[in-house]
Amino acid sequence: MDKWIYGYDRARSRFNHLHLRNYYENDFEDLIQIQKKAFPPPFPPELWWNKEQxxxxxxxxxxxxxxxxxxxxxxxxxxxxxxDMTNETIDHSWDSMTGEGTMNTHNPEGNTLYVVDLCVDPDYRSLGLGRQLTQAMYENVVHLNLERLVGGARMPLYHKYHQELTPEEYVNLVIRAEIKDPVITFLLKSGRSPIKPMADYIKDEESCHYGLLTEWRNPFFG
Structure with missing residues (x-):
């Protein structure tokens, strides 16, 4: 992938040159540092990428x-x-699906593009980079003729509500825009549809270890 576009920085009121491309070995240190900035404690540091992964x-x-x-x-x-994912076998954890982040579970004969990670440097979030990355992966789904893109989303504000709301109730309030969750709200605006919250999806205290499974269906599949 190699795509040049413009992005408007709302915070600084100016346009920037954006370059979407594949990442390579010489990008590893930058990617790791971005993860540390984007996912500070209490997010578990052991879930940050390392060079081997x-x-x-x-x-x-x-x-x-x-x-x-x-x-x-x-x-x-x-x-x-x-x-390869069906509605009957959809329950999983991030570790089990991704081989603990190694992607050794990758199945080139499968039907679903699965999101292992999406990460944006907090200093650049006003540019909508997450949406650009997500859109590029939708294009990959179409290009590869897969049925859908699926990913498990963090629910980082759920810890504030878990005493009074079930995960399903929390997600429904986010869908109705009565609660704004920075991750789920972003994904909904990016075209993703919720499937179900999953317990013990990822070690994440802010999400009470839940993940919301979401999908984008390929309208051109067939």
């Missing part, structure tokens, strides 16, 4: 490894793999 991603499925530059600076990334 990133090297594995490139070896297994380089098409699913993309990053985005802002005026030549790497500012975000998205990593995906292919899996």
């Amino acid at each position: 990133l090297a594995n991603h490139l070896e297994i499925f380089p098409q699913g490894c993309i990053c985005i530059e802002v005026d030549g600076v790497v500012a975000g990334s998205m990593t995906t793999m292919i899996t």
Whole structure:
């Protein structure tokens, strides 16, 4: 992938050159530092990428490894793999689906592009980079003739409500815009549809270890 576009920085009222491309070994340190900024404690540091995992991603499925530059600076990334998923076998954890982040579970004969990670440097979030990365992966789904894109979303504000709301109730309030969750709200605006919240999806105290499974269906599949 190699795509040049413009992005408007709302915070600074100016346009920037954005470059969507595959990431490579010389990007690894930048990607790791972005993860540390984007997912500070209490997010578990052991879930940040390391160079061995990133090297594995490139070896297994380089098409699913993309990053985005802002005026030549790497500012975000998205990593995906292919899996075979049906509604009957949909329950899983992030570890089990991704081989604990190694992507050794990648199945090139599968029907679903699965989001392993989406991460944007907080300093560049006003540019809508997450939406650009997500849109690029939708294009990958179409290009690869897969049925859908699926990913498990963090629910980072759920810890404030878990005493009074079930995960399903929380998600429904976010859908109705009565609660604004920074991750779920973003995904809904990016075209994703909720499937179900999953317990013990990821080690994440802010989400009470839940993840909301979401999907985008390929309208051209067939």
